[in-house]
Amino acid sequence: MTSRVLTVGFDLDMTLIDSRPGIREAYRALSAETGTYIDADLAVTRLGPPLEEELRNWFPAEQIEEMGDRYREIYPTYAIAPTLAMSGAREAVEAVRAHGGRAIVVTAKHEPNAKLHLAHLGIEADAVIGWLWAEAKAEALREHDAAVYVGDHTGDVRGARTAGALSVAVATGPCDAAELRSAGADTVLADLTEFPAWLDAYAAGADDRG
Structure with missing residues (x-):
């Protein structure tokens, strides 16, 4: 044995x-804060790959790192409770x-x-x-x-x-x-x-x- x-x-x-309900809310908050359209309902159908891969669909390349950092900062506020x-x-x-x-x-x-x-x-x-x-x-x-x-x-x-x-x-x-x-x-x-x-x-x- x-x-x-x-x-x-x-x-x-x-x-x-x-985590779809929470991630949806986090994306909506990021969208509202930045004034950038994010289809949160679509984004949560593609969970798995790193966050940056999804953010490239909505933000220019030079903003990806900044937006990723900001998303992770606001994430606990919006995404933990609904998950x-x-x-x-x-x-x-x-x-x-x-x-x-x-x-x-x-x-x-x-x-x-x-x-x-x-x-x-x-x-x-x-x-x-x-x-x-x-x-x-x-x-x-x-x-x-x-x-x-x-x-x-x-x-x-x-x-x-x-x-x-x-x-x-x-x-x-x-x-x-x-x-x-x-x-x-x-x-x-x-x-x-x-x-x-x-x-x-x-x-x-x-x-x-x-």
């Missing part, structure tokens, strides 16, 4: 939390702990804001690592020896595969199940409510192999 502690990584937006936990999120994290494992969050989001979301929703992670997107997520996954990474975006699949971790995808974000499978996800779940049963089967298999 292996002595390796099971570590499972989770993405944040649209995996553990439904909800995804169905099964708390139970998914608890399932990892029930197997004696560690649950970490690896996200492209500004790390302090990610921590605010988790604290507000009462989701306790063993570590929270921000500012990492797609293949760059492998840095944190390797550092924490994560065997599994759970996310909703094809970028999360790429991050898991780059790290040599098992990619478990949930079809709760902008990418549907077919896209996630095509990107190379090892397993695609409808949502996190299916994760505890999947983890039970995975852990049993790991014990058999160990």
Whole structure:
């Protein structure tokens, strides 16, 4: 039997939390403050990539850094309270702990804001690592020896595969199940409510192999 502690990584937006209501409000506030039109309803359908990629749709290149900084400053005021936990999120994290494992969050989001979301929703992670997107997520996954990474975006699949971790995808974000499978996800779940049963089967298999 292996002595390796099971570590499972989770993405944040649209995996553990439904941040669309909060992000919509933050974009609307930034739009009102700057006088620049932002289609907030459209923007929240494209969550996953770094903030700067979305801001390029609305601001000239020379303003992206300034607008990104300002968005992150106002974010706690507008985005934390409206954000909800995804169905099964708390139970998914608890399932990892029930197997004696560690649950970490690896996200492209500004790390302090990610921590605010988790604290507000009462989701306790063993570590929270921000500012990492797609293949760059492998840095944190390797550092924490994560065997599994759970996310909703094809970028999360790429991050898991780059790290040599098992990619478990949930079809709760902008990418549907077919896209996630095509990107190379090892397993695609409808949502996190299916994760505890999947983890039970995975852990049993790991014990058999160990």
